[in-house]
Amino acid sequence: MADLDKTESESIIIIDDVDLSTKEIKTQKSDFNPNVDIQIQLTETLGGFFHVTFGNSVDFILATITLKQGEIxxxxxxxxxxxxxSLLLILGLKCLIFGIKVRDLPYPDTTAKVDASLMTLSSSLLVVFGALMHNSNSATILKFSRCAALLMPLIYxxxxxxxxxxxxxxxxxxxxQPKKQNNKPFSLPLVFLFLIILVVLSGLSADMLVNSIEGLVKVSVMSRSFIGLFLxxxxxxxxxxxxxxECYFGKQKFPEAICEVSDTCVQISLFIAPFLVILGWIIxxxxxxxxxxxxxIALFxxxxxxxxxxxxxxxxxxxxLRLAIFAIMGMVFFSFTDINAN
Known part of the structure; x- marks a missing residue:
């Protein structure tokens, strides 16, 4: 058990240190934030895309390692x-922090409708597949999933x-980004090299974390479903x-925070999920x-x-409200036995 706790804690510490999202690296000359440097040197929207993609890399790596171990x-x-x-915890925290400083948080109406529609559509595809295929046989489900997995990336x-x-x-x-820039941004090759190194380190720590799940289930009251859904x-x-x-100190705007969450959900639904189906097909x-x-139902x-x-x-x-809903869902799933046991 001591070895398990040590392995798990090391994994969590490494993933916390390997921040592919927004954490700044302090240097003697400047504050190195790779995502900001990318957005300064690329177009705003393209920089935002790379921001979300590298932020989701931990999710992708963890899911891939888990799939290779057959834990579907x-x-x-x-x-x-x-x-x-992303929808409840992260967005809830950001709304709360922004709301403490600003009474009403404005968001462009047209962009809000577009993002809400895309987020709803992408996530609803997974909901529809789960509902339609619930009573189908395994062969039909597998065939339909692989066909859909080839089409969903096109939507993305x-x-x-x-x-x-x-x-x-x-x-x-x-x-x-603000026009004022106290320090010259790092070159793009250096920034991308740094992010790639972090991806590799994340993969190593994620592998240790996934390997510790079995032992954690045996020595704790948490089910595998709760670990996968929440932990x-x-x-x-x-x-x-x-x-x-960053929200509190004004380094990120509220509309940007909303877009990050929306992009994260769309990318997971339309790219990462179907890619894992195709990867499972290959291996x-x-x-x-x-x-x-x-x-x-929880996702819907x-x-x-x-x-x-x-x-x-x-x-x-x-x-x-978002944080409360997330906490209630956590308590409900914590009280369940393994919902994927069958």
Whole structure:
């Protein structure tokens, strides 16, 4: 048990240190924030895309390692947990922190409607697959999931074209960085090299973390479903939770925070989930898009409530409501036995 605790704590510490999202690296000359340097040197929206992509790399690595070990139920739980954590925990914290400083949090009405629609559509695809395939046989579910996994990335490509090309004007001001820059940004090759190194380190720590799950289940009262839905996503989101301080100190704008959460959910739903199905196809693991019905209901409620709360304006109370819903879901799933046991 001591070895288990040591392994798990080391994994969590490494992932916390390897922040691919927003954490700043202090140097003698300047504050090195790779994501800010990328956004300064690239277009605002393209920089935002790389910001989200590298931020999701921990989720991708953890899910991939878990899939290779044949823990398909855990992968399903983790993907859903990542989306729920982003919608309720991360967005709730940011709304609360922003709302403490500003009474009403404005958000461009057109952009809010577009982001809410895309987020709802992408997450609803997973909900629909889970509902339709719930009573189907395994062969049909697997075949349908693989066909859908080939088409869903195309939707994501169209989404990128919409955001990065045809309707970029909707997001330019959201991702726009302050003109004042005290220090010259680091070169793009150096920034990308730094981020790649962090991805490799994240992979090593994620592998240790996944290997400690079995022992954790044996020595604790937590089910595998709870670990996949809540514990692992929270560990992976530690850098984003840590970055909430940027909201308070004005280093991030509220519209940008909303866009980050929306982009994260869309990328997980339309790219990471189908990619894992294709990867499972290649390595001989029957990964499908037929998620557990209970998890599907939880995701639907999270997306629906977020769509209601994002209506062009927000405040600190909406943040409290999101956090309360997340806490209630956590207590409910903690009381369940393993919902993926069958």
């Amino acid at each position: 139920g855990m992968v399903h739980s983790y993907l859903f947990g990542s989306i729920i954590s 490509v169209f989404y990128l074209i919409f955001k990065l090309k045809t309707h970029r004007y909707l997001y330019i001001k959201i991702y726009e 692992l996503p929270i560990v992976a989101k530690v850098p984003e939770i840590h970055s909430v301080k 001989g693991k029957p990964m499908t898009l037929a998620f557990n019905l209970v998890e599907t 409620l999270s997306v629906y409530l977020t769509s209601i709360l994002v209506q062009g304006k927000s405040n600190w109370l909406t943040g409290v």
